[in-house]
Amino acid sequence: MPREFQKIIVMGLGYIGLPTASMLATKGHTVVGVDVNENAVNTINSGRIHIIEPDLDILVRSAVNSGNLRASLVPEQGDTFIIAVPTPFKPEGDNPKAPDLSYVEAATRAIVPFLQEGNLIILESTSPVGTTEFIERIVVEMRPELGGKVYAAHCPERVLPGHILRELVDNDRIIGGTSKAAVAKAKELYKTFCSGAILETDSRTAELSKLVENSFRDVNIAFANELSLICDRLGINVWETIALANRHPRVNILQPGPGVGGHCIAVDPWFIVSSAPETARLIRTAREVNDHKPHWVIERVKAKAERFKRPVIVCMGLTFKANIDDMRESPSLEIAQDLLAADIGIVKACDPNVEPGKSPVPLVDIRTALQEADILVLLVDHAEFIEIDRELIKDKVVIDTRGIWR
Ligand code: SAJ
Numbered sequence: 001m002p003r004e005f006q007k008i009i010v011m012g013l014g015y016i017g018l019p020t021a022s023m024l025a026t027k028g029h030t031v032v033g034v035d036v037n038e039n040a041v042n043t044i045n046s047g048r049i050h051i052i053e054p055d056l057d058i059l060v061r062s063a064v065n066s067g068n069l070r071a072s073l074v075p076e077q078g079d080t081f082i083i084a085v086p087t088p089f090k091p092e093g094d095n096p097k098a099p100d101l102s103y104v105e106a107a108t109r110a111i112v113p114f115l116q117e118g119n120l121i122i123l124e125s126t127s128p129v130g131t132t133e134f135i136e137r138i139v140v141e142m143r144p145e146l147g148g149k150v151y152a153a154h155c156p157e158r159v160l161p162g163h164i165l166r167e168l169v170d171n172d173r174i175i176g177g178t179s180k181a182a183v184a185k186a187k188e189l190y191k192t193f194c195s196g197a198i199l200e201t202d203s204r205t206a207e208l209s210k211l212v213e214n215s216f217r218d219v220n221i222a223f224a225n226e227l228s229l230i231c232d233r234l235g236i237n238v239w240e241t242i243a244l245a246n247r248h249p250r251v252n253i254l255q256p257g258p259g260v261g262g263h264c265i266a267v268d269p270w271f272i273v274s275s276a277p278e279t280a281r282l283i284r285t286a287r288e289v290n291d292h293k294p295h296w297v298i299e300r301v302k303a304k305a306e307r308f309k310r311p312v313i314v315c316m317g318l319t320f321k322a323n324i325d326d327m328r329e330s331p332s333l334e335i336a337q338d339l340l341a342a343d344i345g346i347v348k349a350c351d352p353n354v355e356p357g358k359s360p361v362p363l364v365d366i367r368t369a370l371q372e373a374d375i376l377v378l379l380v381d382h383a384e385f386i387e388i389d390r391e392l393i394k395d396k397v398v399i400d401t402r403g404i405w406r
Helices: 018-025 038-045 054-064 102-114 131-142 164-170 179-189 203-234 237-245 268-275 281-305 331-342 365-371
Strands: 008-010 030-034 069-072 078-084 120-122 153-154 171-179 196-202 312-316 346-350 375-378 397-401
Touching: 008 018, 008 102, 008 397, 018 030, 018 054, 018 069, 018 078, 018 164, 038 054, 038 069, 054 164, 078 102, 102 120, 102 131, 102 237, 120 131, 120 179, 120 375, 131 153, 131 203, 153 179, 171 179, 171 203, 179 196, 203 237, 203 268, 203 281, 268 281, 281 331, 281 375, 281 397, 312 331, 312 365, 331 346, 346 365
Parallel strands: 008 030, 008 078, 030 069, 078 120, 120 153, 171 196, 312 346, 312 375, 375 397
Antiparallel strands: 153 171
């Protein structure tokens, strides 16, 4: 029978690992969070955080103060090992969109020396189909005596950046094991902090389900982005068109934007394409449609800039979506940087969530942006931009990729 409180080793203390480790610690488990980043380890051990997410600082402080959470550079023995490390694209090779499992492999190899009979390994990282079985193979290759004696399951993370703590508790969770016993063990653990339903399956189905969730969203955003190009060609307002179509009881079109960013939706569909390149035609096309959108926006800005001698162009927003500080895979950042490099005017950016030192494009505040800009390119629907008085922008050339200033 599983014990009520376990000792859990969490490999990777990023946007998923740190909230999960802290949540488990506040529920009474003893948690050791492991990361290769010494700065992150020291910061967490002092009860502070190295990433931005609402209320995470409070949770980490209380987890560390309770004595149940500590961070370390190296793993140790425990009951359960949770792997929450990045799965980006491979830096080199024929396929630039192939998944890079080197972090998963390194984390696995790091824990194997500490594994004991009956331990459970949980993969939370979004991964291509077969990765949980790959982890098991590494274990057996390094410690043949553990063959069939440790358990492995995939419990894909599903939390939305900006709402991680709420969704960590409320969302339903998929648990896919390489055996039924692995599912049962993992379920016991997730029940200690997850109030959503726990859905049981095998590891390969769990891996694909996670990739499918993000691909579903990508395909639907691509539909909206394609509509925005069609509407532009026909001189029709895309926002009004979508709002009207969405009044049908079975239509629910998402919103067009400057492209799709973040480290999940712009990446995960490619893991399906890599596994089934000939078959995943729609998923691949959706990725291409969304990746093309920033270039289309750039061309529109360039066309407007031709009217001026040397216009001041201010890009409103650099993050990959509203009200966060994350610029990973951000189409807005790509647009601002490309416009700067194109030298078609004086290009600046305005983003209340980005620190000046972190922006590769010169930053101005909202007041300066509204005073100086000849062309305003609205890229992110941050709350501060939605509130801007339309009177202040009525004489500007405005390219609104999010439809908030209609
Ligand atoms: N976007 C649009 N139009 C829309 C909705 C989104 O252009 O109508 C854009 C956003 O601006 C952003 C990108 O899509 O650039 C992605 O944003 P998002 O809010 O849709 O999703 P993420 O990447 O923050 O988080 C997603 C979530 N997945 C789903 O909603 C299916 C989250 O639940 C996952 O846990 C996360 O990916 C992940 O880590 O995989």
